[in-house]
Amino acid sequence: GESVGLHLPTLSVQEGDNSIINCAYSNSASDYFIWYKQESGKGPQFIIDIRSNMDKRQGQRVTVLLNKTVKHLSLQIAATQPGDSAVYFCAPNRSQGGSEKLVFGKGTKLTVNP
Amino acid sequence: ETGVTQTPRHLVMGMTNKKSLKCEQHLGHNAMYWYKQSAKKPLELMFVYSLEERVENNSVPSRFSPECPNSSHLFLHLHTLQPEDSALYLCASSQDTHTGQPQHFGDGTRLSIL
Numbered sequence: 537g538e539s540v541g542l543h544l545p546t547l548s549v550q551e552g553d554n555s556i557i558n559c560a561y562s563n564s565a566s567d568y569f570i571w572y573k574q575e576s577g578k579g580p581q582f583i584i585d586i587r588s589n590m591d592k593r594q595g596q597r598v599t600v601l602l603n604k605t606v607k608h609l610s611l612q613i614a615a616t617q618p619g620d621s622a623v624y625f626c627a628p629n630r631s632q633g634g635s636e637k638l639v640f641g642k643g644t645k646l647t648v649n650p
Numbered sequence: 651e652t653g654v655t656q657t658p659r660h661l662v663m664g665m666t667n668k669k670s671l672k673c674e675q676h677l678g679h680n681a682m683y684w685y686k687q688s689a690k691k692p693l694e695l696m697f698v699y700s701l702e703e704r705v706e707n708n709s710v711p712s713r714f715s716p717e718c719p720n721s722s723h724l725f726l727h728l729h730t731l732q733p734e735d736s737a738l739y740l741c742a743s744s745q746d747t748h749t750g751q752p753q754h755f756g757d758g759t760r761l762s763i764l
Contacts, residue, residue: 540692568750579654579740579755580693587750625693635705635747640693 540628540641548647555613557644559626564607566628570638571600571611575622583611583624613646621648653677654756656741662762663731671726671759673741679754681747682724684716687738687758699724700747728761736763 540561549555561569567588572580586593586600586609593600599612613620623645627638654675663669675682684696698706699718713735715727724741738760742753 570752572755577757579656579742579757582752582754585750585752629749631749635698635700636749636751637695637698637706638753642690642692 540626540639545642546645546647548649549616551616551618551648551650553616555611555616555620555646555648557611557613557624557626557646559609559611559641561607561609561626561628561639563628563630563639564604566607566630566639568629568636569600569602569609570627571598572625572627573620573622574625574643580625616646616648618648618650621646654741654743654754656739656756656759658759659757660760660762662764663728664764665731665733667731668727668729670728671739671741671761673724673726673756675722675724675741675743675754675756677743677754679743679745680721681744681751682718682721683742683744683753684724684726685740685742685755687740689737693740697726698747705747731761731763733763736761 570585571583574580584595591602597614602609623643625643627640630637657672682699686694696710697716702718717725738758740758742755744751744753
């Protein structure tokens with residue numbers, strides 16, 4: 537079956553350091569990928585997305601890298617702040633019956649220490 | 651601030667009760683989704699609506715009954731639920747169900763079954 541995994545269930549960093557959250561996916565047909573951030577008591581919040589025709593995309597303090605050869609993507613957060621503490625999900629797409637689904641992993645919990 | 655609003659935020663009900671969860675999106679989207687989020691499990695897609703028509707039902711028990719009266723509103727009617735149905739229920743919307751469309755989530759309803 538299809539799976540989405542993350543290399544570490546938890547990640548702890550010092551404020552000001554850079555964070556890297558990794559994600560592996562299994563479906564080689566996935567061509568669209570989203571990173572979400574979920575803070576305690578809230579729903580998942582869209583951070584950044586990337587399509588398969590790109591291998592890198594940058595946003596404000598975040599960069600997503602995509603390696604389709606090994607089916608891996610990563611989210612890099614620069615100068616991590618306490619407000620970045622949350623659970624981060626990658627969600628590759630999967631097309632089925634003409635409509636698209638997102639496949640979610642269990643997430644990585646990022647803790648930023650002051 | 652979110653473009654997807656869910657009510658109530660918290661709900662406690664007995665197994666014989668009937669209640670409804672409500673979701674409203676203010677983004678002008680044509681697709682809406684219900685997800686279940688249980689502790690330490692990935693998000694589970696329950697239902698997908700596109701232009702008020704159900705396009706996906708992921709083998710969800712009949713004690714969950716969705717309703718989409720228009721493209722801005724989505725309900726989840728609950729009856730005779732089981733303790734294992736206790737979870738966070740998330741609503742999301744997207745422009746449509748075609749590829750490359752990010753889903754935007756509400757903050758969920760925390761449901762507890764006594």
